[in-house]
Amino acid sequence: xxxxxxxxxxxxxxxxxxxxxxxxxxxxxxxxxxxxxxxxxxxxxxxxxxxxxxxxxxxxxxxxxxxxxxxxxxxxxxxxxxxxxxxxxxxxxxxxxxxxxxxxxxxxxxxxxxxxxxxxxxxxxxxxxxxxxxxxxxxxxxxxxxxxxxxxxxxxxxxxxxxxx
Numbered sequence: 571x572x573x574x575x576x577x578x579x580x581x582x583x584x585x586x587x588x589x590x591x592x593x594x595x596x597x598x599x600x601x602x603x604x605x606x607x608x609x610x611x612x613x614x615x616x617x618x619x620x621x622x623x624x625x626x627x628x629x630x631x632x633x634x635x636x637x638x639x640x641x642x643x644x645x646x647x648x649x650x651x652x653x654x655x656x657x658x659x660x661x662x663x664x665x666x667x668x669x670x671x672x673x674x675x676x677x678x679x680x681x682x683x684x685x686x687x688x689x690x691x692x693x694x695x696x697x698x699x700x701x702x703x704x705x706x707x708x709x710x711x712x713x714x715x716x717x718x719x720x721x722x723x724x725x726x727x728x729x730x731x732x733x734x735x
Contacts, residue, residue, distance in 0.1 A: 571652075571654050571662065571663075571664045571686065572664055572686035572687060573652070573664055573666055573684070573686065574666075574686075574687055574688045574715065574716065576688070576714075576716045577666055577668045577684045577688075577715055578668060579650045579651040579652035579666050579667060579668060580651040580667050580668060580669065580670050581649065581650060581651075582649060583648070583649055583650055583651040583667065583670075584649075585615070585621070585648060587676065587677050587678045588667075588677075588678055588681070589613045589614060589615060589621075590612065590613065590677060590696075591610060591611075591612045591696070592610065592611045592612070592613070592681070592694040592695065592696060593609070593694065593695050593696070593697060594609035594610065594611065594627075594692060594693070594694060594725045595680075595693045595694065595698075595699070595700055595705075595724070595725055595727070596691075596692065596693040596705075596708060596722050596723065596724050596725060597609075597691060597692045597693070597722070597723055597725060598689060598690060598691045598692075598717065598718070598721055598723070599721065600689075600690070603627065605629055605630050605631045606627035606628060606629055606630070606636070606725075607628045607630050607725060607726040607727075608627060608628040608725075608726065608727055608728050609625070609626070609628075609725050610625070610626050610627070611623065611625050611626075611694060612624040612626075613642075616641065620641050620642060621641065621653065622639070622640075622641060623639065623640035623641060623642055623655060623657075624637060624638075624639050624640075625637060625638050625640070638657050639657070640656055640657040641656055642654065642655040642656075642665060643662075645664075651666065651667030651668070651670070651681075652664075652665075652666055652667070653665040653666075653667075663685055663686060664684070664685050664686040665683065665685070666683065666684040666685070667681050667682070667683055668682050668683070668684055668711075668715070669681065669682035669707075669708075669711055671704075677696060679695065679696050679697075680693065680694065680695045680696070680700055680704055681693075681694045681695075682708060682711060682712070684715075684717075688715070688716045688717045688718070691712055691717045691722070693708045698727035698728060699727065709722065
């Protein structure tokens with residue numbers, strides 16, 4: 571699996587703290603998420619030890635919800651935030667968790683994710699919004715690692731007065 575030279579997966583990773591629902595706060599644009607708002611990712615544990623993946627988002631140009639299911643597996647050790655994910659049969663892409671919050675809470679609260687190269691970048695959070703400090707850390711870390719931070723998209727998330735179809 572490919573990985574940007576500037577990115578290292580987190581060590582001491584605990585899958586149990588990562589499972590559950592995440593909100594996509596920011597990303598670099600790709601055709602498979604273009605024009606998507608309210609994007610979430612849900613991770614669960616499959617019977618075979620792999621990770622179930624459910625990505626969901628609202629395609630604003632068509633007014634419809636889209637979702638895709640996948641499966642992820644650890645590339646090396648389960649204590650490393652380095653997985654491969656597939657949404658289409660035997661074809662896998664890199665999923666590298668390169669930064670996590672250091673809180674003592676039961677669940678990780680935010681994560682910085684890379685794909686196989688610096689064209690792929692995400693900020694996930696347990697809540698629809700993150701603090702200014704986390705946003706700044708995300709941008710600064712991404713820039714330091716060679717991602718084009720000028721192209722980051724801040725994803726619109728549901729607020730109390732949003733109306734969806």
